[in-house]
Amino acid sequence: MSAPVLNVENLTVSFRSGEAWNSVVRDFSFTIDAGETVAVVGESGSGKSVTALSIMRLLPERQSRIEGRISLSGRELTALPEPEMRNVRGGEIGMIFQEPMTSLNPVLTTGFQLIEALRRHRDMDYAAARAEALRLFDLVRIPDAARRIDEHPHTFSGGQRQRVMIAMAMACRPKLLIADEPTTALDVTIQAQILGLIRELQTEYGMAVMFITHDMGVVAEIADRVEVMLKGDGVESGPVEQVFANPRHDYTRRLLAAVPKLGALGDTATPRRFPDLTTTPPEPEPGPEDDQRGKEILAVQGLVTRFDIRGGVFGRVKKRVHAVEDISFDIREGETLSLVGESGCGKSTTGRSILQLEQPRAGNILFEGRDLADSNKSELRALRRRMQIIFQDPYGSLNPRKTVGAAIGEPIRVHGLKSGAAVEDEVVRLLELVGLSRDHVLRYPHEFSGGQRQRICIARSLALNPRLIVADESVSALDASIKAQVVNLMLDLQREMGLAYLFISHDISIVERVSHRVAVMLSGRIVEIGPRSEVLNRPVHDYTKKLIAAVPVPDPSQRRIRTGLIEEELPSVIRPLDWQPAPSKMIEVGPDHFVLQDDST
Amino acid sequence: MTAFFVKRLAFSVITLFGVLTIVFFIVRVLPGDPALVILGDQASQAAIDAMRDRLGLNDPLFTQYLRFLGGALVGDWGVSMVSGRPVVEEILKVLPATIELTVVSLILGAVVGIPLGVWSAVRRNEVPDYIIRIASLLGLSLPAFVSAILLLLMFAITLRWFPVMSSGQGDTLADRARDLALPAINLGLIMSAYITRVARSAMLEVLNQDYVRTAHAKGLVFNVIIWRHCLRNALIPVVTVVGLYLGILIGNSVLTEIVFNRPGLGKLIVGALNQRDYTMLQGMMVIYTLIVVLVNLLTDLVYGLIDPRIQYS
Numbered sequence A: 001m002s003a004p005v006l007n008v009e010n011l012t013v014s015f016r017s018g019e020a021w022n023s024v025v026r027d028f029s030f031t032i033d034a035g036e037t038v039a040v041v042g043e044s045g046s047g048k049s050v051t052a053l054s055i056m057r058l059l060p061e062r063q064s065r066i067e068g069r070i071s072l073s074g075r076e077l078t079a080l081p082e083p084e085m086r087n088v089r090g091g092e093i094g095m096i097f098q099e100p101m102t103s104l105n106p107v108l109t110t111g112f113q114l115i116e117a118l119r120r121h122r123d124m125d126y127a128a129a130r131a132e133a134l135r136l137f138d139l140v141r142i143p144d145a146a147r148r149i150d151e152h153p154h155t156f157s158g159g160q161r162q163r164v165m166i167a168m169a170m171a172c173r174p175k176l177l178i179a180d181e182p183t184t185a186l187d188v189t190i191q192a193q194i195l196g197l198i199r200e201l202q203t204e205y206g207m208a209v210m211f212i213t214h215d216m217g218v219v220a221e222i223a224d225r226v227e228v229m230l231k232g233d234g235v236e237s238g239p240v241e242q243v244f245a246n247p248r249h250d251y252t253r254r255l256l257a258a259v260p261k262l263g264a265l266g267d268t269a270t271p272r273r274f275p276d277l278t279t280t281p282p283e284p285e286p287g288p289e290d291d292q293r294g295k296e297i298l299a300v301q302g303l304v305t306r307f308d309i310r311g312g313v314f315g316r317v318k319k320r321v322h323a324v325e326d327i328s329f330d331i332r333e334g335e336t337l338s339l340v341g342e343s344g345c346g347k348s349t350t351g352r353s354i355l356q357l358e359q360p361r362a363g364n365i366l367f368e369g370r371d372l373a374d375s376n377k378s379e380l381r382a383l384r385r386r387m388q389i390i391f392q393d394p395y396g397s398l399n400p401r402k403t404v405g406a407a408i409g410e411p412i413r414v415h416g417l418k419s420g421a422a423v424e425d426e427v428v429r430l431l432e433l434v435g436l437s438r439d440h441v442l443r444y445p446h447e448f449s450g451g452q453r454q455r456i457c458i459a460r461s462l463a464l465n466p467r468l469i470v471a472d473e474s475v476s477a478l479d480a481s482i483k484a485q486v487v488n489l490m491l492d493l494q495r496e497m498g499l500a501y502l503f504i505s506h507d508i509s510i511v512e513r514v515s516h517r518v519a520v521m522l523s524g525r526i527v528e529i530g531p532r533s534e535v536l537n538r539p540v541h542d543y544t545k546k547l548i549a550a551v552p553v554p555d556p557s558q559r560r561i562r563t564g565l566i567e568e569e570l571p572s573v574i575r576p577l578d579w580q581p582a583p584s585k586m587i588e589v590g591p592d593h594f595v596l597q598d599d600s601t
Numbered sequence B: 001m002t003a004f005f006v007k008r009l010a011f012s013v014i015t016l017f018g019v020l021t022i023v024f025f026i027v028r029v030l031p032g033d034p035a036l037v038i039l040g041d042q043a044s045q046a047a048i049d050a051m052r053d054r055l056g057l058n059d060p061l062f063t064q065y066l067r068f069l070g071g072a073l074v075g076d077w078g079v080s081m082v083s084g085r086p087v088v089e090e091i092l093k094v095l096p097a098t099i100e101l102t103v104v105s106l107i108l109g110a111v112v113g114i115p116l117g118v119w120s121a122v123r124r125n126e127v128p129d130y131i132i133r134i135a136s137l138l139g140l141s142l143p144a145f146v147s148a149i150l151l152l153l154m155f156a157i158t159l160r161w162f163p164v165m166s167s168g169q170g171d172t173l174a175d176r177a178r179d180l181a182l183p184a185i186n187l188g189l190i191m192s193a194y195i196t197r198v199a200r201s202a203m204l205e206v207l208n209q210d211y212v213r214t215a216h217a218k219g220l221v222f223n224v225i226i227w228r229h230c231l232r233n234a235l236i237p238v239v240t241v242v243g244l245y246l247g248i249l250i251g252n253s254v255l256t257e258i259v260f261n262r263p264g265l266g267k268l269i270v271g272a273l274n275q276r277d278y279t280m281l282q283g284m285m286v287i288y289t290l291i292v293v294l295v296n297l298l299t300d301l302v303y304g305l306i307d308p309r310i311q312y313s
Helices: A048-056 A082-089 A112-124 A126-139 A157-170 A189-205 A214-220 A240-245 A250-257 A347-354 A377-385 A405-415 A419-434 A450-462 A480-497 A507-514 A532-537 A542-549 B002-029 B034-039 B043-054 B061-073 B089-124 B129-139 B145-157 B173-207 B210-217 B223-258 B266-272 B278-306
Strands: A005-016 A020-032 A037-041 A064-072 A091-095 A177-179 A208-213 A225-230 A233-239 A296-311 A316-332 A338-342 A362-367 A387-390 A469-472 A500-503 A517-522 A526-529 A574-576 A586-590 A593-598
Touching: A005 A048, A020 A037, A020 A048, A020 A064, A020 A208, A020 A225, A037 A048, A037 A214, A048 A064, A048 A091, A048 A177, A048 A208, A048 A507, A048 A526, A091 A157, A091 B210, A112 A126, A112 A157, A126 A157, A157 A189, A157 B210, A177 A189, A177 A296, A189 A208, A189 A214, A189 A296, A189 A542, A208 A214, A208 A526, A214 A240, A214 A450, A225 A240, A225 A250, A233 A240, A233 A250, A250 A480, A250 A586, A296 A347, A316 A347, A316 A362, A316 A500, A316 A517, A338 A507, A347 A387, A347 A469, A347 A500, A377 A387, A387 A450, A387 B266, A405 A419, A405 A450, A419 A450, A450 A480, A507 A586, A517 A542, A526 A532, A526 A542, A526 A586, B002 B278, B089 B129, B089 B173, B089 B223, B089 B266, B089 B278, B129 B173, B145 B173, B173 B223, B210 B223, B223 B278, B266 B278
Parallel strands: A020 A233, A037 A208, A037 A225, A091 A177, A177 A208, A338 A500, A338 A517, A387 A469, A469 A500
Antiparallel strands: A005 A020, A005 A064, A225 A233, A296 A316, A296 A362, A316 A574, A517 A526, A526 A593, A586 A593
8 A cells, every 4th residue: 555645643733822832733643645535624723724734834934833744745844945845835735725705816817826836836838838727727617718717816706716726726736635615605506516526636636635624514525534623633533434423532423413414304394403412411302393483573575676786987877786586475473484595696685675774676574564665764763673683794793892781782772772770681681591691791792702792693683672583694604513502592582582583594404403484595586485394305496406405415325416517607687777577476386385487497 | 997087087177177266266365466466566556457457357257267267278377477478388397397306206216115115014023124114204204305405415515426406407318317316315215105104014914815825825936926916916005105195295396396406396386475476376276286186097097907806987
């Protein structure tokens, strides 16, 4: 058997903080063979990205210290002089990063950035490098490559940019490809395409792949072996089937249990909490929640929201974005309706239109039986109090200069619900409701973790005693275990207070856990809406089927991602001014289960 | 692109029109009768009336305004009350000297300031960074006339490398360059102090971007990463500052031109102020506005050359 391509032995990485050194990776060892994919798994702060950057020696030299051995095909990298290390970077090790939107230089053409890498490592003249770049663009399936090669990154979609990054990493036929969360920022269908592409290229070139991810579903789809990291330590390692079937370490078991498995809820009608795994022994899988749905609280009828695109000398409207086009649905008290779809499908605009954060062009929004469009300002204010929104980014939605107590207390004071010391008591009650305590009132947002901040946002939205909460990708940015806790909190609150949720998400596995009903959106329209078990287990519309098929299954024996997937992008919703959209006609295919009538049905 | 250009040009015309209007009324509300200023205290009432008639000051205000706008349009900005020569002629005579000084000091400022700013950012919190930061702070705080006098003392009086008085009218290119050197260095160094600071902070931000990490991961040489990948991204704020600073530069050129006794717009405007040459002042204000408007237009166009994401629509 030949030597491994990458051999990491007793790697310890420390960062300087003042005079002291803090180790962020400790005594970590692993190997990757040619043609093998090793997934390095862990939650944020586990040291997996730092390990990758240490292999590339991309950490800031003065602030970091690397100990241990890293060898690539038998050559020690830690002691290599910088000029030789530069030949290794991009030449022998290619790397793809998490953020396709910002990983390419905006002022240089995509083709140039690729040609530059080729000329740096492969001793080609410009013409030869350009021809090779064109071949690589075709290889990673950029449509219309001959034209696109001279365009700048901002004209590419996220998925296409990640393809360009892959082409760049593959340009010099590296022995090792390091992929650092390459699909985390992408939609599931695009993720499936990218994973397929990486595997295809690996087979073709016989590369070793180090795949960093926090998503166990992706691990099951792509990895041969798994390394699990926890707070800087490697805690478990083994073939993917073994790690999934017989996890030895407690943390691996918790990690796997926190992964929602699509289809796990079967045909039950109601949401289900995640088991609490921090207790010993871990809580068993809970049963389904009781069905406590009450009367209708929100009805949306024929909602249309469009945005103007202006241009020309006089700023006239040139085109329109048909973000939301004639959609209708309702939500009952104590019910969760999930809106799923890919970026740009109009799901967030729908949520914002309901809260009047965007002005709808047409349609009625009835909240508690009152039409928002017919209400005057003070009525609207009263109605809006009872509808709240929680956003995706718990970092950006809290004012860094306001204490948590002030942030939660503000809406209570502004709306005059309580005053004086009563506000204080109410803030403490809300904090305790979301699992925080009295001690947190005077702290500032930066003192909290992402999960805690999202709890604070939830507490703030509950301050006005709402009946409906629009949760716009509210748990998407959180690690799996934190995500499970926040989802449990939301379900508990729903049970206790009879809250209705409009749960907007691109993550279908989470959607299954929390919803009573699901609506699938594509290009501004709802293409399928119905009870969760029907839509997810027996989808009717082609797009719903495609979306569900793209969700990675956290079970290595059921790999579904295939190579050679069709490379489609979503149709554009930018239309000329005279575009006359047809009304959405829904066909009933089962009890309470409707599908849009279009070409595919 | 064309639509953007037409739109911006239209805005420029509106701005100019507005300035012309304001200038016209300011001059009319200033104390003192121009006819009296021209003829002096000793003039008879009949002579003053005749002069007022000749200057058109007895016509209704609106007629005067239209005549002023019409004249400005065809380049007739009236006659200097002091020299008796057309204002346009006087301005055009000194304009090349000012443009020469401004452009050369701008180039000097960029050539010195951008590399220093980049270097300072790359060696952040190290000795070169500290030195550059202190030097640029000094350049910002030193008034233009103080640095001008210091330069004169050192290079013109002690070392005798350059002339003390620079007429800027030398026959050969070498003469002109010698005359231009000290004033241009004076303004250029101040300019470079501004540019250094902006280039440094812009570079610091760019150095933390993901695409810089990508460039490192490609194995590119450090200098290529800095000059090809980072600098162009950092140039937008630099161009903004240069555009804004051009206005200040013209102001600073007043002091520089006086200290070095160099002809130029600065000296002309100070002379006109002292002698209450209203027509000349009117013309000067229009020319300054024209320069600022043109520089802004140019800045906007340069943005598009630097950053392909900026679309002129």
